[in-house]
Amino acid sequence: MFLKRYTFGETEVIYREAVIEGHEGKTAVGLAVYPKGANADAEKLTTDSLVQVALLGDEALIDYTEGVTMRNRSSTILKIERQTSDMGGVETVLTDGEGNFYTHILRYDEQSGVFSVQVIYQNRSNEIRTLERLDSISLSGIGAPATGSTEGFSLHRMTSAWSRECRLQTDPFSRLGLDMSWARYGIKTERWGQNGSMPNRGHFPFAAIEGSGYCLAVMLEAPYSWQLEVYKEKEGCALSGGLADDLYGHWRKDILPGESFSTDLAFFTVGRDLLSACNALVHFQDARLEVPASEEGMPVLFNEYCTTWGCPSEENIEHILAAIEGLPIGYFVVDCGWYKPDDKGWCNAIGDWIPSGTLFPNGIHSLTKRIRDAGMLPGIWFEFENVGRDSAAFGREELLLHRDGSPITSKNRRFLDLREEGAESYLSDRMLALLRENGFGYIKIDYNDTYGVGCDSEDGSSFGEGGRQVAQQSLAWLERLKDAIPGIVIENCSSGGSRIEPKRMGMVSMCSFSDAHECDEIPLVAANVSRVIPARQSQIWAVLREGESDSRTIYSLCAAMMGRICLSGDVLRLTPEKKSLIAQGLAFYGSVKEIVRRGDIISIDCNVEYYRAPEGRQIFVRQFADKKLVIVHFLRSEETLFLPAEGYELTSCFTDLWHTMSEDGLSVFGEPFHAGAFLFTRRG
Numbered sequence: 001m002f003l004k005r006y007t008f009g010e011t012e013v014i015y016r017e018a019v020i021e022g023h024e025g026k027t028a029v030g031l032a033v034y035p036k037g038a039n040a041d042a043e044k045l046t047t048d049s050l051v052q053v054a055l056l057g058d059e060a061l062i063d064y065t066e067g068v069t070m071r072n073r074s075s076t077i078l079k080i081e082r083q084t085s086d087m088g089g090v091e092t093v094l095t096d097g098e099g100n101f102y103t104h105i106l107r108y109d110e111q112s113g114v115f116s117v118q119v120i121y122q123n124r125s126n127e128i129r130t131l132e133r134l135d136s137i138s139l140s141g142i143g144a145p146a147t148g149s150t151e152g153f154s155l156h157r158m159t160s161a162w163s164r165e166c167r168l169q170t171d172p173f174s175r176l177g178l179d180m181s182w183a184r185y186g187i188k189t190e191r192w193g194q195n196g197s198m199p200n201r202g203h204f205p206f207a208a209i210e211g212s213g214y215c216l217a218v219m220l221e222a223p224y225s226w227q228l229e230v231y232k233e234k235e236g237c238a239l240s241g242g243l244a245d246d247l248y249g250h251w252r253k254d255i256l257p258g259e260s261f262s263t264d265l266a267f268f269t270v271g272r273d274l275l276s277a278c279n280a281l282v283h284f285q286d287a288r289l290e291v292p293a294s295e296e297g298m299p300v301l302f303n304e305y306c307t308t309w310g311c312p313s314e315e316n317i318e319h320i321l322a323a324i325e326g327l328p329i330g331y332f333v334v335d336c337g338w339y340k341p342d343d344k345g346w347c348n349a350i351g352d353w354i355p356s357g358t359l360f361p362n363g364i365h366s367l368t369k370r371i372r373d374a375g376m377l378p379g380i381w382f383e384f385e386n387v388g389r390d391s392a393a394f395g396r397e398e399l400l401l402h403r404d405g406s407p408i409t410s411k412n413r414r415f416l417d418l419r420e421e422g423a424e425s426y427l428s429d430r431m432l433a434l435l436r437e438n439g440f441g442y443i444k445i446d447y448n449d450t451y452g453v454g455c456d457s458e459d460g461s462s463f464g465e466g467g468r469q470v471a472q473q474s475l476a477w478l479e480r481l482k483d484a485i486p487g488i489v490i491e492n493c494s495s496g497g498s499r500i501e502p503k504r505m506g507m508v509s510m511c512s513f514s515d516a517h518e519c520d521e522i523p524l525v526a527a528n529v530s531r532v533i534p535a536r537q538s539q540i541w542a543v544l545r546e547g548e549s550d551s552r553t554i555y556s557l558c559a560a561m562m563g564r565i566c567l568s569g570d571v572l573r574l575t576p577e578k579k580s581l582i583a584q585g586l587a588f589y590g591s592v593k594e595i596v597r598r599g600d601i602i603s604i605d606c607n608v609e610y611y612r613a614p615e616g617r618q619i620f621v622r623q624f625a626d627k628k629l630v631i632v633h634f635l636r637s638e639e640t641l642f643l644p645a646e647g648y649e650l651t652s653c654f655t656d657l658w659h660t661m662s663e664d665g666l667s668v669f670g671e672p673f674h675a676g677a678f679l680f681t682r683r684g
Contacts (some may be wrong), residue, residue, distance in 0.1 A: 002029060002080055003042055006090060008108040008115070010036045011270045013090065014141065015083070016047050020061060021234070026077050029094065031106075032141030033115075035214045035270050045141035046148055046236035049076035051094060051102045051119055052138040054245065056130035056252065062187060062233060069189045070133045070245045071231050071238070078102065089115070099125025114269045114284035120262045123255040132252045136220060136242030137266035143237055144212040150178065150237050153211030155230060156274055157192065158204040158532065163516040164611065165497040166204045166528040173211075178232045186233075193227035193241075195249050196450035197471055198498040203228075204532055205501055208274055209239060217277035219532065221264035221503035224471035225249035225453070225464060242266060244464065250453050251464025264503060278531040279600045285502055286534035286597075291509045292487045294377060294441075298536050298564060298593050299330020300586055302376075303444075306517050306543045306568035310337035310346045313359040314367055316572075321374050323571045327579070328586050331442055331489065332371045333379035338364065344390045348412045351387030351394060353430040368439040377489065379442025384431050385474060386413045386449060399423045401455040401470065403463065410449045417455070418473035427477070432484045440488075443481060444512075447494035478507045491539065500533055510539045510564060518543035518569070520673065521611040523559035523633040527604050527620050530562050535622075536597045538563030546570035550581055551656055551674045557585040558631050558654065558675040561596065562620060565589060588654035592629050592679055599624030608635055617641070617670060626682040632657070634670035641668045648680035 002017035014032045019025075030047025034040045052071050059074040060066055078094040081101070085091070089107040103120040117137045123129045143150045153173045158166040173179060176190050194202045199222045207228045208217035220226055220241050227248045228241035242263050246252045255261055267284065271277030304312055304320055312334050321332070337346035340356050355364040371378035387393040387400070389412040399422050400407045401415040408415055416423045435443060454463030455470060481488055490508040492499055496515030505511060513529045516522045518541065526540050542560040544553060544567065560566065565586070574582075589596075599622040608616040614635040622629045628648055632641065634657075644665040653659070655676025658669040666678065 001027070004083065005042065006085060007036055008089075009110060009113050011113065011115070012036050012038065012040070013106070014040065014042050014045065015050070015090070015092065016042055016045055016141070017080070018047050020077070023061060027079075028076055029078060029080055029092075030140045031138070033139060033216065033268070033270055034145050038145035038214070040141075040145040044148065046234065047140040048072055048138075048236060048238055049078060050092075050104055050138050050140075051076060051078060052133065052135040052240050053102065053121070053131070054133035055100065056132055064186045067247070069187070069191065069229065069231065070247050071189070071229065071240065073133075075100070099123065100129065109284055109287075111287060112269070112280050112284040114267050114280050117266045117268065118263055120260055121255065122260045123257055126257055128257070129255050130252055131255060131261060133245035134242065134261065134263055135240045136263040137218060137268065138238060138240035139216065139218070139268065140236060140238035142209055142216065142239060148235055150211065150232070153209060155190065156208040156210060158206050158528070160200045160202060160204050160497070162495050162498070163514050163519070163525065165200060165500070165514050165525055166532055168528065168531070178230060178237070180232070180234055184234045188232045189229055191227055191229040191248065193225065193244055193248060195225045195244060196452045197224060197467065197474070198447070198450040198494055199223060199226060199501040200498050201450065205241070206532055207239060207241070208277055210274060213272070215271045215274050215277045216268065217271065217274070217281060218266060218268045219281050219502055220266050222501040223264070223475055223503045224468045225251065243468065246462070246464070249464045250462055251468065252462045253465045254461075267502070275531075275601055275604075282532065282534050285505065286536065288506055289534070289537070292489055294330070294487065294489060295509050295536070297330070298597060300328060300589070301331040301333060301539065301564065301566040302329050303333040303335055303566050303568050305335035306541070307571065308337070310335070311340070311359075312338050314362060317367060318370065319572055321370065323574055324567075325374065327583060328590065329376055329567065331379055332374070332376040333381065333442060333444055333491075334367070335381045335444065336383075336446070338380065341390070348388035348390040350383045351391030353382070353384075353434065355434070365438045372439065377441040378439065379444060379489065379491070380435070380440050381444045381446060382431055383446040383448060384427055384477070385416055385418065385447060387416065388412055393426075399426060401451055403455050405456065408451050408455060410451075413449045415451045418470055418477065432480070435485055435488070441485070442489040442491070444491040444493055447499060475504065475507060478504075497529060500529070505533065505537060508537075510537050513538045513540050513563060517541050518545070518556070520614050520635060521608075522556070523562070523618055523620070523631070523675070524606060524608055524611060524614065526559050526562040527606065527618060530601060531604070535563045539566045540564060542567050544569035544571060544574075544582070546573055550578075553578065553581055554585065554654065554656055555633065555673055555675040557582070557589070558633065558677045561589050561592065561629075561631060561677050563596065585654050588652065588677060588679075591652065592677070595622055595624040595627050595629045599629065602628070619643070628680040630678045630680065631675070632668060632670065632678070633675045634672060636672050638671050641670060642666070643668065647683055649683050651679045651681045653678045
């Protein structure tokens, strides 16, 4: 029986071949991971196949699984052909002896302690083989190192909805029924994910299992339909995930003889607790970013959406530029509405992308020149993958996605078929040329609906495979943009944060963290998103309103300091005093950017339950080297907080909260909708 143990950093990796119970003589090779020094007994681990695959016509190995899961099909009975390893990881080639080969690639990043996993299927037979499932990752043998028991373990997930992105949900295994029956019969699976082209709709593609002093966390590249699954059978526990399978996402794919199929990457790490695991995954994402030089200083942005609400014009933007003159702002983004026809609204007119001659009588190029003359990089909003009912493109069915022969229509939107040459030519003419000819250096890519389970394909692929193909072309357009406009800054937006999955995020500069523009719960959503997105990519709204109190201005700016500050709102009548306050906030932000960008989240202490009428407070702490940034928000609460010094002293702050520092710590008295950002430096 095959058994190999490897140690990478603080993690032990175990490959173990085990007999499949009830199928004497049949074995599967599993992958288990534990903290270094846990002394897991490899001989007693309950593992199943590290390659979770289903091929058309195979059989279920475990009873009670039909219609519930496609894990542990007969296709997972694989033998190792060869395994090679080095300091950077392990590569394992497996086969079923019938021409189906799988290369399982495990790579280790020493800097972050994060592993990446990918599976490549090769059809070396003489027949067409149809994949119905192929996971990016499957880890088994999960449990207490000494006993394998999952008693006391919990599952962490992140639920997402519009303006409610990435809220932590923790469920004990006992509450989910993830335990063994009295006679060891049956299985229990907890599966979740989403169908469609908004990957952060419902949940973010993340899972963490915590117990017995460690936390195993997994994150998926998931540009399209995806699934994660915790699987419990008898004493065994496994966590797997990747592209949504035929059962969950209507996906199957024919692989011709000699062809192959590669999964997207999955990432995992073993931390001491949830936050340490999240920090590692975020640092890993941050390190693999390649962004334009203009991004290195994390410039503050101004986006005029919450100023003009979809009606930008040459005239009002001229006034906005004059109003914000002198503030340290690096990017100015013209949001939706610049293409508005004279006789229709802007929302349903997307798709034709012809600048309004009424709104911009001197041409949009004169506007970009004015923005550049003001010392800022000009940006513009597009929702280029979709077309609205009031556009001419809405009726060009030869360019659109179809399902069962009919254009996919979601209320007032249809979707371009990015696989079509005609769609590529159309976008090259309407989008790329406009960006290049008018001197834009920034594009905000929005996406405000999803084509769902999938679409038709000329090759007769399943709906799920058709949808996956279109999602791949969407990603390819990011590269086309970079080639067409070198140095372009790309913002990923999708009804706020509905497409902030790791693959797309690895190809862009920033994301819109949410469409929570100016609501009370912004700091709560911002903190939640920070667990899974690098701070330098998380663009957070700080909307300023005429007549608002200084406390409210501070509240908004402090929330945005968890990531990238994006200003908007009523700036046309800023008083000198208000402009000075904003400048103070931006100066403080400039002094803590290194902590924001590189620091670890030490604590997110939030006692707010209901976001729409929030009562309570939140304390967000990020630390880098010898400095610590503490951001405190009081919602509908009034209380005194004491923050222990722990060897630190207060260096500076941006707040109107009453506060006093002693040798023991900082005392802060909070009132409703007041906030503060505090910079601490280690003593000595």
